[in-house]
Amino acid sequence: MAKARLAGAYALHAYLPASCAARLIRTHLRRLRGKSDVSVTRLPQTPWSQVLKTHPIHLAETAKSDGNVSVPELALLALAASNTAPGSEIIEIGTFNGRTALNLAINAPRGVSIATLDLPADQASALAIEQSERRYVDKAVPGALLRACEEPWRLFAGRVVQMHGDSASFDWSAHCGRAGLVFVDGSHAYDYVRKDSETAMRLVQPGGVVLWHDYGVWPGVTRALEELEASRHLGFVNIKGTSLVLWRAGAGS
Numbered sequence: 139m140a141k142a143r144l145a146g147a148y149a150l151h152a153y154l155p156a157s158c159a160a161r162l163i164r165t166h167l168r169r170l171r172g173k174s175d176v177s178v179t180r181l182p183q184t185p186w187s188q189v190l191k192t193h194p195i196h197l198a199e200t201a202k203s204d205g206n207v208s209v210p211e212l213a214l215l216a217l218a219a220s221n222t223a224p225g226s227e228i229i230e231i232g233t234f235n236g237r238t239a240l241n242l243a244i245n246a247p248r249g250v251s252i253a254t255l256d257l258p259a260d261q262a263s264a265l266a267i268e269q270s271e272r273r274y275v276d277k278a279v280p281g282a283l284l285r286a287c288e289e290p291w292r293l294f295a296g297r298v299v300q301m302h303g304d305s306a307s308f309d310w311s312a313h314c315g316r317a318g319l320v321f322v323d324g325s326h327a328y329d330y331v332r333k334d335s336e337t338a339m340r341l342v343q344p345g346g347v348v349l350w351h352d353y354g355v356w357p358g359v360t361r362a363l364e365e366l367e368a369s370r371h372l373g374f375v376n377i378k379g380t381s382l383v384l385w386r387a388g389a390g391s
Contacts, residue, residue, distance in 0.1 A: 139196060145198075146196050146216060147194070147195075149213035153210050153213075154186070154379055158379030161379055179364075181363065181375060182375050183377070184376070184378060189377065189386070190214065190217050190384075192217070193221065195216040196241075196245060197216060198244060198287065198291045199237050199240060205235070205274045206234065207237075207351055208380070211351065212237070212241055214380065215241065215382075216242070218321075218347055218349060219241070219242040221318075222247060223247075226250055226318030226319075226343060226346065227251045227252070227316045227318065227341075228253070228319045229320045230242065231255055231321070231322050231323065231338065232305075232321075232322070233255065233281045234274060234277075234323070235282050236280070236281035236285075236295075239281065242298075243295065243297040251297070253301055255301040255324075256302060257303070257325075258303075259276050259278070261303070261304065263304055263325070263330075264307045265327065265333065266329065267325045267326075268325070268326055281298070281300050284300065306333045317341040317346055318342075318346045319342075319348075320346070321349050323350070323351040326352055327358045328358035329358075331358055331362035332366070335350070347387070348384070348385045351381060355381045373386070
C-alpha cells in the first residue's frame, strides 16, 4: 500500500507537471515544423488543482496498455473518486481491461458503489463505431484485470460491479441522479459520445463530476464535447496536460 501511495503522489506532483511541459514542447515544435496533425482544441484549460480537492491517492496496475488512460490521467481519476460523496455511485462507461475501474474502487470512500459498463464482443453496437476502435471492442473478456489482480487489490476489485450491454440502449433508470462521479470512456464515435454524454449528465447528482477521456485525441470526442459546450454553455474544462474534460453538475447554465 505504501508503494501505491508513493505512485499516486509521484503521478500527481511529478509525472503530471512533466507531462504538461513535454506536451507543450511537442505541440510547439510540430507547429514550427508546419505539421498539419496538431490538434486544435477550443475548451478552456485549467490546472487540476482548481477543480479537484487534494487527497492522498493510491495507484495500482500502473503499466499502461494501448487503450488505457495515461498514468497522470489515472491519478486524476483516482483523485476524483476520492472526492466522491459517501452514499453516491461511481459509474464508468467503457470498462476495457478494468484498470481504471480498479483504481476508482481503491480510492473511493467507503459506502460508494462502483459500476462499470462494457459492450460484449459478441453484441452488435446500437450505433456505428469507429473502425479504428474495433480492436478495443474485440477483446476476450471486459475487465480482465479485475479478476487477474493480486492482493491486496483483489479486495477492492470485488467492489466493482461489472455490467454488460450497449451504453446507447442500456437501461440506466436505476442509476439516474445517484452518481457522484461518471467517467465516459466508451466509443469514440461522435454519435456515441453525444449519447453517452447525455446519459452521464442524467446519471450525475448535483455537485457531482463527469469526466471524459480522449478530448483532443479522437475527433468524434473533441467535436461532440465542443458542440455541447457551445450550444449549452455548461462549463466544460480541459484539465491542463491531459485529454480529460471535466464538468461539475450545477456549473454553467
